[in-house]
Amino acid sequence: MxxxxxxxxxxxxxxxxxxxxxxxxxxxxxxxxxxxxxxxxxxxxxxxxxxxxxxxxxxxxxxxxxLERSFELQSQSIPNWLDSPPGDSRTADLYGNILQFPRIDDSMAYWRFGLQISVVRPRIVSPARARFLQIRRESTQWLVKWWERTLPADMEQKEAAAGLLGRLTIAIRDSEFIQRHGSGGLDEDRVTWMIAACLNAAADRVAELASSGSLDAVRDAPAAAPAPAPVPEGSGESPRDVFLRAAEDTIVEFGYDGVTVARVCEKAGLPASSLYWSFKGKDDLVATVVDNACRGWDKAKPAMEARPLDGDWSVVLKRLQLKTLEGFTARTRIRRLGLLLLLQPAAGPGAGNQRLEPVLQNMQSMTDEWFRSVLDPELDDTSRSELAGYLSECLFRILDGLMLSRQIEEGPWDPELLSDVTSTALYRVAGLMQAGNTVAWNA
The missing domain is CATH 1.10.10.60 (Homeodomain-like)
Incomplete structure (x- = not known):
């Protein structure tokens, strides 16, 4: 008893x-x-x-x-694809085995949380953050092993190629947690299939670069940015600007929900009474930081170039991506602030997502139009618009994921290589579509 x-x-x-x-x-x-x-x-x-x-x-x-419990439960439901032989189509394997498992649902809430706490830069070590980074590294290594077995046995620089493809794959999976709403009208299965096709084409491009030894030149990541120095007295910076900078520093360290008047005033070195001369309160201060980040994000848009005479728009896309990826460094405060907003649910802090959403929708609309302008002129308008929309979405998923990874990972970062691989992949997949190859639409 x-x-x-x-x-x-x-x-x-x-x-x-x-x-x-x-x-x-x-x-x-x-x-x-x-x-x-x-x-x-x-x-x-x-x-x-x-x-x-x-x-x-x-x-x-x-x-x-x-976080540990959620990871263990979710891990029990995922098949180990390394235990089964590869299929006849790498694209089909990517679509069915890698990009759809685990599914992004409530069981993956821990991954969104992990990304949120990984993008911030706390001064105190967080056990949850450290564990998530370990889980993400282990997941990346699993993907690297998966890629190794799909590459030719005698391939040059096979280990480096698999490492690059593994990091790119997990970056794209991370991008599924980014809260953008401009692609609501697209078929998610088709988007996933096209991304799988892009990853397959990226692997082919990596193999080409490896055969010429191009993977040896991967650049080292720049050193982490030092903590901002306090602004000396008499610098000419207004108290309002000091508080805005301090609020940005607080967001980078604690996230939007971690902003308090006390923390901001401590970083600013100014009393709370001074803050209320410039802002109504914390919400007004954070809203102003978000507005500034949105304007900075909007200004960061690269100019879109016209279709080349030979029709190979991959070279144009490479230049556009390079300009963008070169800005995705640990020093790019605007990017980190935007990512923190986009990782929040739709009703994020101070409705910041709603402030950022029009900027992102404008960028996606502009990208849709650019793809329409560079695709095969012989395509009918409906087909061109449809393909342009899916290419634009794939591009944003790739860039979102790479941007997120850059803010999390410490390691090699070669914008030129990444731009080459991803732009070539998108161009080749578009070529298959334009040539009438309908396999990619049969998900």
Whole structure:
């Protein structure tokens, strides 16, 4: 009898712990680490603070455990494609085995949360952040092994090629968590199939570059940017600008939900009374930072070039991507702020997503129009517009993913190589479509 009571008590304790972990991860994926309060978890679970602290000593331990549990559950449902032989079509394998598993649903909430806490740059080591980065590295290595077995056995620079393709693949998977809404009218299965076709074409291009030794020249990543130095007195910077810069620094370190007046004033070296002379409060300050980031994002748009006389628009796209990717460095504050917004749900901090969305829609519309202008003139208008929309979406998924990876990873970063590989891949896939090869539409 006593043993049954003990077993029942332990079972109830396990159920309580599970409920805490589930709600903590659900809330964290929506509100971020800083934005998820203990009071929110208490309300969601109906438990007291003492009950939660009985199972977890602090917030860091709770979120690390929630992330670990989510990863373990999700891992149990994914087949190990390395245990089965490759299929006849690498594109079909990519579509069916790599890009669709695991599916982006509630079970992947932990990955969105992990990306959020990885893009920020906290001064204090976070166990949850460290664990997610480890999980992401392990996932990348799994993809590298998958790519190795699809490449020719006698291929030059095979290890480097598989490493590049593995990082590109996980970057594209990361991009699925970016909250853009400009592609709502597209068939998601077709988008996924086209991305699979692009990855297949990218592998062919990497093999070509490897045969000429071009993968040896991968550039090292630039050193991480040092912490911004305090602005000396008499520098001429207005208190308003000082607060805006301090707010940006706070967002980079804690995320949008981690901005508090106290933190901003500490970084600015100015009293709270000075902040209220320039801003109505925290929400007004953050909204101004978001508006500035949106304007900076809009200004960063590269000029779109016309279709070359020989019709090979991959060279034009390469130049456009190179200009963009060269700006995706750890120093690019605008990019990090935008990413933090795009990783938030639609009702993000201060409706910042709604401020950024028109800018992104304008950029995507401009890219759609550019693709229409460079595709085969003999295509009918309907086919050209449809293909342009899918190419534009694939391009944005690739760039979103690469941008996100650049803010997370420390390692080689060669914008010229990435621009070459991805622009060539998009061009070749478009060529198959224009030639009447309908395989890519038969997902």
């Amino acid at each position: 006593a043993q049954r009571k003990t077993d029942r008590k332990n079972e109830q304790g396990d159920q309580t712990r599970t409920r805490i972990l589930e709600e903590a991860m659900r809330l964290a994926a929506c509100h971020g680490y800083e934005g998820t309060r203990l009071s929110m978890i208490r309300k969601a679970t109906g438990l007291s603070a003492s009950s939660i602290y009985w199972h977890f000593s602090d917030k860091d331990e709770l979120f690390a455990a929630a």
